[in-house]
């Protein structure tokens with residue numbers, strides 16, 4: 001199956017050579033000989049070295065070459081449900097929206113140029129709402145990164161690219177403008193209107209070092225109160241001093257009239273309430289290393305009602321839809337690192353029930369929250385600590401014994417932005433080795449999306 005679409009802005013066409021060097025040599029830190037010559041040349045640019053050091057930590061970047069360690073997996077939170085990952089020496093962005101993105105670093109300690117300069121190989125979009133897909137078309141066009149999303153969301157991102165390519169403010173700015181041969185390398189993961197859990201695809205961008213699996217799951221939705229568990233009674237509140245403690249700067253999103261440095265990088269994918277067709281179609285991603293520790297990382301930027309099989313783009317789903325998704329999650333269990341949204345449209349009725357259902361299906365060994373800093377009324381900056389208490393109450397209400405709790409790595413804004421989690425992936429993890437081999441074999445049956 002080959003469905004990759006390269007969209008150009010009308011100038012020269014950039015044919016992107018996605019060659020991957022296959023090497024059997026021993027993995028050692030900062031060796032880039034498995035990367036392409038272009039990747040190594042780009043890594044060496046001063047602005048790339050600086051952005052990588054900012055986002056992944058000085059200790060994780062070779063200061064001379066900009067290379068990232070081949071045998072470490074690095075996870076750096078860049079606000080809300082967005083993360084920068086380093087896997088096998090390559091940079092991957094999970095979502096591209098940034099909470100309180102400003103023209104200069106402020107409460108959020110980086111700017112849009114840093115996401116360009118970090119030089120991603122791939123961008124994975126969970127779903128098309130603006131608090132996830134904003135900036136995606138821009139960063140992809142500036143860097144040549146391959147952009148993965150549902151086919152519905154790809155349509156929106158293509159329109160975003162055309163709009164930005166014709167924005168005189170952006171294209172008239174010598175730093176912000178697109179390169180002359182700018183192209184959008186788009187890969188639709190699932191086809192328009194597909195049934196969740198029926199199309200399981202592999203993505204190529206980390207091969208042969210890691211297997212990446214993607215499938216459509218469920219966006220969050222409010223469902224009737226489930227009397228099986230007590231209601232979660234904790235109310236998220238924000239700290240009213242935040243604006244005083246961290247004075248707002250100039251937002252990147254243009255004001256009226258626009259201020260110097262502002263750029264309109266919004267997506268037409270719609271706000272939290274609904275938006276265009278691409279908005280709520282949600283993709284689940286799993287990355288599993290093929291060698292070493294076989295570290296496995298799963299990320300979802302929204303949590304639908306798994307037991308009911310319903311999501312906001314799949315409102316008439318049935319428990320059988322949920323079971324089909326659960327069966328896929330079981331094939332990934334136990335996942336080493338699980339990151340999922342703690343903001344959900346089901347919060348008022350069912351707390352974080354749906355999150356716990358996904359987590360239990362995956363038998364997550366470590367949990368990293370996301371979607372704390374932008375979203376509906378229940379999430380927003382400074383509320384993350386309350387969400388930690390909500391999460392713990394939910395585990396207790398649902399009777400999950402502490403022996404089954406994951407290693408909880410809760411994060412709080414803004415102090416945990418750009419504070420990377422680092423995993424040494426070089427040594428086999430004997431507790432999951434056999435299971436992981438079976439998992440890799442299972443998902444190798446499925447086709448590549450591109």
Ligand SMILES: [Zn+2]
Nearest residue numbers: 129131132375
């Ligand atoms: Zn969202």
